[in-house]
Amino acid sequence: MSFSRRNLLQGVAGLVVAFALHEQAQGSPARLAADSVDGYLAIAPDGSVTVYAGKVDLGTGARAALRQIVAEELDIAPDAIGLVEGDTGLTPDQGSTGGSTGITVGAAQIRLAAATARAALLDLAAQRFGVPVPQLSISGPAIRTQGNRSIGFGELIGGQTFGLPVDKSAPVKNPANYAIVGKSLPRPDLPAKLTGRHIYVQDHRVAGMVHARVIRPPSIGARLLDVDAASIAAVPNARIVRLKDFIAVVAPREWDAVRAMRALNVHWSDTATLDGSGALYDTIRHTPVLREEVLRVTQDPAPLASDGLRLLQAAYHWPIQSHASMGPSCAVADIRDDGGTVWTASQNTHRSRQTFARLLGLDPARLRLVYMDGSGSYGSNGNDDAAFEAALLSREIGAPVRVQWMRADEHGWDPKGPPQLLDMRGAIDANGDIAMWETTAMLPANTSRTGPPLLGAIAAGLDTGEGMSSGLTSLNADPPYDLPHMRATISWLKATPLRTSNLRAPGKVGNVFAVESFFDELAAAAAADPLEYRLRRLSDPRGREVLNRTAERMSWVPHTKSPDHSAAMLRGRGIAYAHYKQSETYVGMGMEVEIERASGKIRVTRVVCAHDCGMMINPDAVRAQVEGSILQTISRTLFEEVTFDHAGVTSTDWGTYPILTFPDVPRLDIVLIDRRLERPWGVGEAATAPVAAALGNAVFDATGVRLRQAPFTSARVKAALVTAS
Amino acid sequence: MSRLTLRVNGEDRVIDLGDPDTPLLYVLRDDLQLHGPKFGCGLGQCGACMVIVNGAAVRSCVVPAAAMAGKEITTLEGLGSPERPHPVQAAFIAEAAAQCGYCTNGMIMASTALLQRNPHPQEQEVRDELAANLCRCGSHVRVLAAVMRAAREG
Ligand code: FES
Ligand code: FES
DSSP states (O other): OOOOHHHHHHHHHTOOSOOOTTOOOTTOHHHHOTTBHHHHEEEOTTOOEEEEESSOOSSSSHHHHHHHHHHHHHTSOGGGOEEEESBTTTSOOOOOSOTTOIIIIIIHHHHHHHHHHHHHHHHHHHHHHTOOGGGEEEOSSEEEETTSOEEEHHHHHTTSOOOOBOOTTOOOOOGGGOSSTTSOOOOTTHHHHTTTOSOOGGGOOOTTOEEEEEEOOSSTTOOEEEEEGGGGTTSTTOEEEEETTEEEEEESSHHHHHHHHHHOEEEEOOOOOOOOGGGHHHHHHTSOEEEEEEEEESBOOGGGGGSSOEEEEEEEEEOOBOOOOSSOOEEEEEEETTEEEEEEOOSOHHHHHHHHHHHHTOOGGGEEEEEOOOSOOSBSOSHHHHHHHHHHHHHHHTSOEEEEOOHHHHHHHSOBBOOEEEEEEEEEOTTSOEEEEEEEEEEEOOOOSSOSOOHHHHHTTOOOOOOOOOOSTTTTOSOSSOOSBEEEEEEEESOOSSOBOOBSSTTHHHHHHHHHHHHHHHHHHTTOOHHHHHHHTOOOHHHHHHHHHHHHHTTOOOOSSOSOSOSSEEEEEEEEEEEGGGTSOEEEEEEEEEEETTTOOEEEEEEEEEEEOSSOSSHHHHHHHHHHHHHHHHHHHHTOOOOBOSSSBOOOSTTTSOOOOGGGOOEEEEEEOOOTTSOOOOOSSGGGTTHHHHHHHHHHHHHSOOOOBSOOOHHHHHHHHHHHO | OEEEEEEETTEEEEEEESSTTOBHHHIIIIISOOOSSOOSOSSSSSOTTEEEETTEEEETTSSBGGGGTTSEEEOHHHHOOSSSOOHHHHHHHHTTOOSSOTTHHHHHHHHHHHHHHOSSOOHHHHHHHTTTOOOSSOOHHHHHHHHHHHHHHO
């Protein structure tokens, strides 16, 4: 393999001579260390700055935001900064891109590296000019003295390494003086993306590459009994690659690979063992519990439960959902005997490199995973699976292979967002106050440390590890209010029907649905206004502010009962609140809905959201993430449910797994609260959390019917309305 | 293997067509290296693969390339370039009307065809026109803003 930053830097600088005097050996640990300045930053002989980020931009605008952060600390222009993302051969391991850590963790490390570099550059210039650092200033990629002498970054250190650890106490710029951070700079990738010039991983081609399609079994875990090779004889140059139960077809022309996939006659064993999605919540109730965990407790609520209080209880249900990425997963791999390269839209290139190397028997140092943009992913979709399948196939046939999943692969086989079942209990005292609260959340346990087992590895009989993983699913199962007698318990389940992974705001969407809907149930039982009832128990001023700003924008009129539940078109409004992970971004969410009584069809007409994530690096990118969070979660709440029978997933296209479409898109009214001096929190997930509850609360306001199971399909709503009347 | 001549982005392109049923999308992406149109479903359900054929937005995953001979095909790259974007592309850039951008090809092609037919649509008409163009990232409100901007400024 021949890759190095030297080549890259020379490419940037347009040089052919090796300038990099102190350049370390290719792929050397110092160049990739997550604690060294050189891990994150390089300055080329021409003074241009390149940033190396382990975390990637998934269409989130991080590509703009990261440049702004570095530009701010180095006092250079953001658009002059080169950026390399998620390339295991070039970027440090900053962990996966997920859990809203891109800015809070990823960018924070890079900011410190830039600040350390700035101090080092000033020291070097001070020595060069023989003047003290305070008499120097930076403008453009150059350092100036008061006497107007200047030296460029390139001349100071271009092509060389800093050789410095990232200094955790490096002097960073005071946010009050920010000139670049906080501005809505445009995303640099959009002009190419919107004119068809951007190369997505789906568009990546390498010389000598063949196209592959993987054949999925008719039931999960089926054994491959027999293949009829003659069945694809009519497809030119198509061939079969088989490793135990892993079977694929490859062909030089992509369409021929598709034809071969369709024509291939394979006999499989029958392993239909699932209970089916119709029985999902029964299945959950009967699944053994691996362990109980008390998420948070104030005073033990149990003794109060029989104390002459008004006791309420309810169960809330969140279905299995798919990432349902718009483009099916895709990857290209070129693996030879001693190593190779995989091009992938994985959110986890560093972790997957370790896993793939182990499974393929390669030295991880000789395997490189290169991130390329793919279709939006919201956690681990099928990208890692497709990448491993490409690597496996490339190793088998000794040529570069492109694996492109079909629509049914993505919907049917992506690792799913797990189902959630929450039992809620609460009690109201004589004053209408909440006397006690109990949450018991049943969630699949996280028993795998390396992410979801890889499909291709399972089929090929490789040891991909047992176990499940779906992210930090327990958070926000406790109410975000001051409740003296409160306990939230997680029953971590031993098993779950389908393979899972982290899906946007893992667990939090379903947890907040249960908590904030049930809080509304208590408010209704206490004949209290839902907003006032929340504020009564909320002391955090930033939490109060998002709720108040939401209510203000909705022109909230306190009421406890909607006037009329009998009209043909029912209208209502609801409110919900989330403090993401109980420690990060604050979100107030208000919804206005219409429900057609005859059909049960819900239309969200308007959404108001007040959002406080602390400092905003790029407010327009924040706004886009909040919009996406709201719309995607309205979609999940109204329409989305993975269905499966005894054999496997039956919702395998956009007809059987519908999502939100343009006619159902509501007006969005988003209030971004600007807190320039507070630390920045993530924005890709928080606003998803209160969406379902706000929607359900609005439906209750309109109809008097409480929806406790998502999705709120028309059929389900109609049935609930009929039962209620 | 049969020869097929397609008129794409104003040029005649000669293709060695393998299977006579090869969908247009595969010819555009694999034979002509045009990456604007995307593979989303191959089922005509999502719109990611849209191109404009004789002025109408067409799902290239479900039309055979062979049936397109003699027609005027325009792809996203044929509309404009980063330096000289088509007015609809310019409006999408101005509104930052994409997240991952995977669906956006279809959004731009469908709304370009709409605006050619109906230069000043109501927002509801745009919504109806794009009803079968799916976006998973939630870029919808910006797409609507971009189309309305293009209608204003186009
Ligand atoms: S890819 Fe053609 S409509 Fe989805
Ligand atoms: S922007 Fe990602 S699917 Fe639409």
